[in-house]
Amino acid sequence: MGRNNQRNCCTSQVACCCGNASCSSPCLPPIKESTSTRLMYILYYLLGAILSAVMVTETIRESLHRAPWLVDFCENVGAGTNCSSLMGYVAVYRINYALAAFFLVMAVLTICVGSSNSIRGQIHNGFWFFKLLFLILLWVGAFFIPTPSQAVTAGLVVGFTGACLFILMQLWLLIDFASSWNHSWSRKYDGGSKCWYIGLIFFILIFYAISILITVFTIELYGKPFFACLRNTLYVCFSATACAILSVLTILPCISRNHPRASLLQASIVSAYVMYLTFSAIVIEPPMETLTEVGYNETTKTRIYNTTLVLCAPTSITSAILVDSSYGELLSAAVATILLLGMVLYACIRSTTTTFVPDEEGTANKNFWCCCHKDTNGDEVDGPHRSWGAIENEAEGTVYSYSFFHFTFLLASLYTMMTFTNWYSPENATLENLHRTWPPFWVRLVSAWVCALLYALKVIVIMCRSDPDPDEEPNRRSRRRRARHRSTPL
Template sequence: MWTSAQAGVNVTETNMNIPKEEKVSIGNICKASCLCGSAPCLLCGCCPSSYNSTVTRLLFSFFLLLGTLVSVIMILPGMETQLRKIPGFCQGGTTIPGVENHVNCDVIVGYKSVYRMCFAMACFFFLFSAIMIRVKSSKDPRAAIQNGFWFFKFLILVGITVGAFFIPDGTFHDVWFYFGIVGSFMFILIQLILLIDFAHSWNEVWMRNAEEGNSKCWFSGLLFFTILHYALAFAAIVLFYLYYTKPDNCTEHKFFISFNLILCVIISVLSILPKVQDASPQSGLLQSSIITMYTMYVTWSAMTNNPNRECNPSLLSLVSNISTTEAMPTSSPGMVQWWDAQGIVGLVIFLFCTFYASIRSSSNAQVNRLMQTEEGKGTVGGEEVGKDGLRRVVDNEEDGVTYNYSFFHFHLLLASLYIMMTLTNWYKPDTTTQAMQSTMPAVWVKISSSWLSLGLYLWTLVAPVIFPNRDFN
């Protein structure tokens, strides 16, 4: 009789002397149990040992990335034309005598497909976020749902996606646009928290290495990357003033750039004040430099959504003789040009934060509280080998979960909304013309998120000073 632990086996044949027939039998049982078993049973024999919690997060993130890939493919230019070439598929496309075309290809490509795909992913993660509320350990029956049943989870996601494409146009896109605005605003804040966490971990590891080994080398590395980040941020500010402002126009952009520059200087100075260093020794200029660079990115991203084309030149127009109007044509139905620099950078940052959220094991208490995680609480262990010689992956959550299940799914829900807005350039659908338009609300959402993000980082600096009796270490 196979238990749930045995269902999550990572099989290797090098550690045991089992007859070939028994190996085949065990392998078949393991493959079958993966339909309902735990996450580790999906690991291949050459994969390194890992915790159950880490593999589960990676697999859910893979679902998100898979949906993102589908959205990218369906928004590519010319996709609708290619689909219409399939005989008997699209309405108004190539026909087959006696066969009526029933599929509306206008819905399954372009921004409409992105909205529906991301709607399906948001519903999928919302479902699991609701189911996993207050799961405290892997002993909870719901933890088995979190860490297993992957085949059925995939079927649920596919089913929701198919259903989403049958939603009538109506006001769906307009309403879901505002959901995307709010969700993306929240996800930008989470991105900043993850970057704070990454920066603290980076600084902590390199400082520890400097104390244990070649201190000159490690300190030089910290200094180099700190200067590099500040240099990139300063270069960005100069370019912003040159290309995104005009002497007699673009007042909002001048304010955005100047105000965020002042805020970044303030947090950089505060991070090295003696009182802050005494209360929070892990703080430093490396973290501030990363936050400064991220703030400049969000500022640039906000300015690229300004509908005033005089204040919002495309990068193509800056490096060539093409005019701004020619470089940024009005989006037509089914086509949104997301593959500009802002969209690509946004996707890269999204991928980094999603992957980091899946493998993170932070020792920074402040960031853990902000992210609603409890890293380090679970059972610590390594690779286990049973009596039968099979290598197993440790369940490190018997005493307590190592991350908040519900919040993790909520984070992926927000990530799906962020992807939707990124792939559609934060453009607002026009239900009358079926086109996409830049809007000032998207600008203010992004820029206000940068201010709130800086406020959160500022809090991680001053909180230990304001509340010295609280434990922030």
């Protein structure tokens, strides 16, 4: 029996690569088909992101100079001296546009797919080897496409547009996450548990403390000298004022009447993220030019000015090591990358928990035989299977929109491309040295204000809604009964 199970496991893995079966880890409990499919596409996206990082790594480029055999190979295949055409920002454009083209093809192919049993659904959930081969062919073919300056400029504009759309999607996901968190904990508090109420208060204070700390920290380190760096102080104050307005809007009586579960948790999370985006923008702000009058030209009747570059950055050695120069920029880039991947993973996990019939409790631990050679019958797992260990949970209907899922990764690919190529200054883009340029500065700063605007619009919609949320009415009556019970004299 054990040998048969092991043979079935190997057969299922081959079917996952070359057939319409879904993938599952041989050493882990069975997972749903919808989850395993999205994890595989996340791996494809991460593969493209890693290749992009390698292409703009100066260390890799320098190592090519020390490998004579590789230099000869590059010249023989027509890749230029030291494989120059395979490195740099143009190579990042090629990789990410090929990755975006892959997700575009998948998005068009999976429009209005209603079941995983359909042909297009099977292509989406299986044939992973052929899809990887198709992606590799796109990457290889992209390097044979000529790239005149007009094509690079057009690619930059298209990439910038797609990256901005992904930023808007990322901001809305953050607001949705804050709303879901608040709704979940408020509902548990309505059930009578005070621990959840204490938890709400705790995290509200934590997020507001983070917002205040970032505000003071940014003004103290990047607002001096005062008059030369007054613009930075105004940016921070504007963002902080917007956060304060959002907090006031959240606790207005009309909001509580139409949305009883509204609390400051949502506003505190949005405020912390807005202040973080403001800080990350100011960290990479280029030096400011100031003009100082030094004389007067009698011949041309014009004033003579001396241009001085003022860098608003920490002055102390300790602060400079922590937040200035490449340290602060690399820290900001690392946090931004983590947030990017976190938002993508959150979108995947959130859509996974929408609907489906789960298997019975305890069956997930019965199929470790594929790794540990445990003598267990695979049919013991309840629910239909497309492959050994993968639970087919989309036969009657899809859990998420296949087409929109691929469209999200299309935009994420363009966002990755613009991030690694320094947005509108790709010529100087390297992974080791993140240059101070205006395009990333304004993208991050405007993103902070757009995030505040999106949340404000959401609050205003609640204010303008005349009828209360019907889902909140039972909880409202329950709270009233508890209040009357506490006020009834003995």
